[in-house]
Amino acid sequence: MTMARADRPxxxxxxxxxxxxxRIYDAVETIALTDFHLDVYPNQIEVISAEQMLDAYASTGxxxxxxxxxxxxxxxxxxxxxxKGLRGxxxxxxxxxxxxxSYIMQENSATMQTLVIAHAAFGxxxxxxxxxxxxxxxxxxxxxxxxxxxxxxxAHCEERYGEAAVERLLDGAHALMHQGVxxxxxxxxxxxxxxxxxxxxxxxxxxxxxxxxxxTLPASTRAPEATxxxxxxxLNLPQENILYFLExxxxxxxxxxxxxxxxxxxxxxYFYPQRQTKVMNEGCATWCHYxxxxxLHERGQITDGxxxxxxxxxxxxxxxxxxxxxxxxxxxxYTLGFGIMEDMARICRNPTDEDREWFPAFxxxxxxxxxxxxxxxxYRDESFITQFLSPHMIRKWRLFQVTDRQSEAALSVAAIHxxxxxxxxxxxxxxxxxxxxxxxDIQIVDVDLAGDRxxxxxxxxxxxxxxxxxxxxxxxxxxxxxxxxxxVLIELDAQDRKVLKTHRLKPALLQ
Amino acid sequence: xxxxxxRLNPGGKSLVNRQRFLRRARAAVQQAVRQSIKDRSIKExxxxxxxxxxxxxxxxxTLHRTSHGGNRERVLPGNRDYLEGDRIPRPSGxxxxxxxxxxxxxxxDFRFVLTREEFLELFLDDxxxxxxxxxxxxxxxxxxxxxxxxxxxxxxxNLSVPRTMQKAMSRRLALxxxxxxxxxxxxxxxxxxxxxxPAQDGDAERLEQLxxxxxxxxxxxxxxxxxxxxxxxxxxxxxxxxxIAQAVMFCLMDVSGSxxxxxxxxxxxxxxxxxxxxxxxxEYVEVVFIHxxxxxxxxxxxxxxxxxxxxxxxxxxxxxxxxAVVSARYPPDDWNIYVAQASDGDNINNDxxxxxxxxxxxxxxxxxxxxxxxxxxxxxxxxxxxxxxxxSAYEELQATSRHFAMxxxxxxxxxxxxxxxxxxxxxxxxxxxxxxxx
Numbered sequence: 001m002t003m004a005r006a007d008r009p010x011x012x013x014x015x016x017x018x019x020x021x022x023r024i025y026d027a028v029e030t031i032a033l034t035d036f037h038l039d040v041y042p043n044q045i046e047v048i049s050a051e052q053m054l055d056a057y058a059s060t061g062x063x064x065x066x067x068x069x070x071x072x073x074x075x076x077x078x079x080x081x082x083x084k085g086l087r088g089x090x091x092x093x094x095x096x097x098x099x100x101x102s103y104i105m106q107e108n109s110a111t112m113q114t115l116v117i118a119h120a121a122f123g124x125x126x127x128x129x130x131x132x133x134x135x136x137x138x139x140x141x142x143x144x145x146x147x148x149x150x151x152x153x154x155a156h157c158e159e160r161y162g163e164a165a166v167e168r169l170l171d172g173a174h175a176l177m178h179q180g181v182x183x184x185x186x187x188x189x190x191x192x193x194x195x196x197x198x199x200x201x202x203x204x205x206x207x208x209x210x211x212x213x214x215x216t217l218p219a220s221t222r223a224p225e226a227t228x229x230x231x232x233x234x235l236n237l238p239q240e241n242i243l244y245f246l247e248x249x250x251x252x253x254x255x256x257x258x259x260x261x262x263x264x265x266x267x268x269x270y271f272y273p274q275r276q277t278k279v280m281n282e283g284c285a286t287w288c289h290y291x292x293x294x295x296l297h298e299r300g301q302i303t304d305g306x307x308x309x310x311x312x313x314x315x316x317x318x319x320x321x322x323x324x325x326x327x328x329x330x331x332x333x334y335t336l337g338f339g340i341m342e343d344m345a346r347i348c349r350n351p352t353d354e355d356r357e358w359f360p361a362f363x364x365x366x367x368x369x370x371x372x373x374x375x376x377x378x379y380r381d382e383s384f385i386t387q388f389l390s391p392h393m394i395r396k397w398r399l400f401q402v403t404d405r406q407s408e409a410a411l412s413v414a415a416i417h418x419x420x421x422x423x424x425x426x427x428x429x430x431x432x433x434x435x436x437x438x439x440x441d442i443q444i445v446d447v448d449l450a451g452d453r454x455x456x457x458x459x460x461x462x463x464x465x466x467x468x469x470x471x472x473x474x475x476x477x478x479x480x481x482x483x484x485x486x487x488v489l490i491e492l493d494a495q496d497r498k499v500l501k502t503h504r505l506k507p508a509l510l511q
Numbered sequence: 512x513x514x515x516x517x518r519l520n521p522g523g524k525s526l527v528n529r530q531r532f533l534r535r536a537r538a539a540v541q542q543a544v545r546q547s548i549k550d551r552s553i554k555e556x557x558x559x560x561x562x563x564x565x566x567x568x569x570x571x572x573t574l575h576r577t578s579h580g581g582n583r584e585r586v587l588p589g590n591r592d593y594l595e596g597d598r599i600p601r602p603s604g605x606x607x608x609x610x611x612x613x614x615x616x617x618x619x620d621f622r623f624v625l626t627r628e629e630f631l632e633l634f635l636d637d638x639x640x641x642x643x644x645x646x647x648x649x650x651x652x653x654x655x656x657x658x659x660x661x662x663x664x665x666x667x668x669n670l671s672v673p674r675t676m677q678k679a680m681s682r683r684l685a686l687x688x689x690x691x692x693x694x695x696x697x698x699x700x701x702x703x704x705x706x707x708x709p710a711q712d713g714d715a716e717r718l719e720q721l722x723x724x725x726x727x728x729x730x731x732x733x734x735x736x737x738x739x740x741x742x743x744x745x746x747x748x749x750x751x752x753x754x755i756a757q758a759v760m761f762c763l764m765d766v767s768g769s770x771x772x773x774x775x776x777x778x779x780x781x782x783x784x785x786x787x788x789x790x791x792x793x794e795y796v797e798v799v800f801i802h803x804x805x806x807x808x809x810x811x812x813x814x815x816x817x818x819x820x821x822x823x824x825x826x827x828x829x830x831x832x833x834x835a836v837v838s839a840r841y842p843p844d845d846w847n848i849y850v851a852q853a854s855d856g857d858n859i860n861n862d863x864x865x866x867x868x869x870x871x872x873x874x875x876x877x878x879x880x881x882x883x884x885x886x887x888x889x890x891x892x893x894x895x896x897x898x899x900x901x902x903s904a905y906e907e908l909q910a911t912s913r914h915f916a917m918x919x920x921x922x923x924x925x926x927x928x929x930x931x932x933x934x935x936x937x938x939x940x941x942x943x944x945x946x947x948x949x
Contacts, residue, residue, distance in 0.1 A: 018516070022512075044514075044515060046516075051522045052517060052522060052524075055523075055524040068528065068531065069531035069535040070528075070532075071525065072533070073621075075525040075528060076624070080561065080623045103517075171571075177573070178575075320588055322589020328587075328589075400586070400587060400590040401587075402584070402587060404585070412598050413593045413598075418595070425586055428586050440575065440576050463581050464582050465576045466576070466580065467574060467575070467577065468577045469577070471575065472572075
């Protein structure tokens with residue numbers, strides 16, 4: 001597709017104003033929609049200062065959030081790093097909402113504003129709107145209203161039940177946040193607006209049926225007879241979502257405590273897709289900004305100077321230090337995502353014989369946009385790497401796999417970038433992005449209802465890696481305090497079901 | 512597409528979270544603040560500054576797999592010369608291929624910056640001035656309004672609606688003002704009677720009666736107002752004069768040759784802390800520096816701390832000078848007077864009785880608090896039980912006067928504990944006991 005070169009670039013120099021932002025946006029939008037057929041939520045671009053960026057950092061990037069000391073901790077840490085110049089701030093922050101809100105910093109130059117609009121307002125935005133896991137798990141239209149509800153609900157609880165009680169509850173809930181998501185699409189996606197309304201309804205209903213007389217009834221003496229199977233089925237066991245289980249069956253929780261657990265759980269669920277698609281999400285956004293900036297430059301809408309400024313910044317973003325460079329701290333998701341996507345484009349356009357063999361479905365088909373958009377929509381990091389990491393990229397990054405066995409004194413190199421190693425490396429790397437494998441597999445297996453109400457959990461230990469003991473003790477203490485009876489966590493070997501370790505905690509006495 | 516300029520939105524969204532964090536980590540932060548005071552010079556003692564606290568106190572635990580042990584696999588970029596099957600010695604430390612290797616912030620301390628306000632708040636927390644501060648009105652009295660019940664006159668903006676409605680209601684009840692329901696009942700009855708078709712006996716009579724009653728009710732309603740001017744109640748405010756507390760702090764120091772630089776530094780630190788503390792408690796604090804050898808002079812801060820004057824040591828000269836300054840500029844009725852004296856304890860023997868007498872009879876009665884700090888050489892001398900001549904002279908004062916305190920200080924780390932000891936917030940009964948003693 002060719003288009004006449006623009007007479008004049010959109011801007012020269014680095015200053016910008018709101019009118020220019022509008023023109024940049026229009027130019028980027030034209031390319032994004034006509035050349036790349038991106039499908040995005042309506043955009044809302046908000047210009048903020050560095051101070052406000054720090055604020056946003058501290059509340060997990062959301063424009064509004066409930067109050068908790070841990071966000072203050074984030075804030076003071078970031079603030080110091082920033083003030084001392086040890087760390088720059090992100091150029092942008094984008095929120096998965098409809099309309100999609102992108103924060104851009106006032107300190108950015110005009111080139112950087114162009115870059116972040118392409119990156120966030122189109123790249124991330126397209127991904128949020130189309131990726132299956134976001135569609136399944138998040139409600140972009142409702143999230144801001146829900147956060148508003150959460151914030152005021154928690155503030156209300158603090159007023160009514162005391163800050164200390166709410167803080168204690170949130171501490172416990174935050175500790176279990178990663179164990180507060182449904183990993184399998186058993187429950188339909190949540191309409192968060194309805195969620196807030198539903199809570200109001202529940203409260204009203206409780207108020208309506210409240211009758212102090214019930215309290216005076218003598219307790220039933222007839223214990224219900226239930227077999228183990230019945231009981232587990234009735235309690236929906238085994239259950240991996242600990243917060244959900246507490247909310248539904250915690251024996252000693254007040255209604256407001258259940259609601260707060262629910263809030264933390266729903267927010268954890270909202271962020272779950274982001275943790276699953278970090279590589280793809282950043283890769284998609286980086287791919288989009290790279291293509292859009294290149295097009296703008298081809299058409300003469302940005303100057304050579306801006307393009308160089310962009311390239312420099314882009315190169316920093318996709319820099320991947322090697323393992324022995326001293327700067328290595330894991331894979332850079334931008335590099336990984338962008339690299340694989342660029343490689344997919346190459347395979348579409350001019351594949352080698354190897355590519356044809358590995359990717360018969362799209363090698364040489366030429367439809368780069370179609371292939372990429374299909375990948376963006378239907379994969380998450382783990383499946384994306386499993387499917388699309390090519391031998392070419394494994395060679396280019398010179399990937400190798402190291403195995404560390406507890407029983408052996410030294411590490412061994414299990415695979416390198418050769419014919420025998422490609423598939424192994426690909427599988428191993430994909431596993432590193434499989435949250436299900438990286439996070440401990442912990443399930444609530446039973447509750448001793450007839451006896452002392454002990455809550456029983458199991459950690460199915462994969463590869464002999466146990467839980468971090470100190471943290472586990474602290475989290476389980478929190479859990480015991482919420483459950484109000486004893487909690488037992490047994491760590492079992494996943495293969496032979498041998499008990500490796502048992503944690504047992506009694507609730508602390510709370511005043 | 513919308514572009515929204517949020518730059519002018521109020522910032523400080525994280526302030527509440529920040530405060531909660533500080534409250535949460537209070538014990539650790541306080542400890543760190545007190546530690547950090549050691550490394551700060553006098554000038555920056557109350558600046559904002561970086562502190563670090565152990566991560567443990569603010570750890571947020573999660574259930575996660577340990578970073579060591581077990582069998583792990585890891586893919587890394589940048590292979591140079593490894594071949595399949597090569598053995599690599601396990602790197603020391605715990606990052607041996609673990610998934611959390613290189614997350615950056617290991618177990619080191621958690622660092623952040625406290626603002627000046629936060630710093631002072633934590634630093635001087637649980638210290639208080641002994642409960643003998645006089646608060647005198649200074650210059651033109653400023654006053655603040657305070658709620659003081661209700662009144663029948665006032666400006667409309669102070670109208671207390673609940674109280675007014677309450678009054679109106681009780682008056683209406685007492686005077687039996689007919690309600691709307693009464694009127695409606697009669698009107699209904701009238702309508703009923705009028706509706707009789709054909710008219711019955713006595714209807715006309717009854718109607719007249721009812722109409723009269725209706726008129727009466729209406730009249731009564733008109734007479735007895737729903738809200739009457741007598742019902743109006745206004746919130747009453749009383750202007751209470753706000754005392755402006757002012758204090759003057761006298762720093763007395765021996766600058767004779769026997770005072771080493773180290774001793775002066777100790778004295779300076781104590782003065783600085785005391786000054787900091789007084790500025791927190793009083794809106795207005797003046798400082799007077801008096802140094803002395805065998806004669807005393809009021810000097811400026813620079814001279815006070817940095818000049819050395821040779822000569823003997825006559826402590827009473829400083830006390831006399833101070834009394835002169837007080838009578839010239841700081842009438843004790845208007846000023847809270849604090850005296851901080853630092854010396855190495857040397858005094859000419861025959862001056863001791865005079866010094867003690869001046870202190871007891873002239874200075875203590877007009878002062879809020881007198882602290883005497885005896886500074887010693889850095890290496891702590893063996894506790895020989897030996898007392899300096901000035902110390903012996905003051906000792907008897909300490910027993911009899913509760914706002915006189917004396918301490919020995921040898922090292923600068925002791926300065927802050929001494930200040931804390933002197934001004935620690937005491938429980939009420941402890942204070943009572945102290946009063947009973949005096």
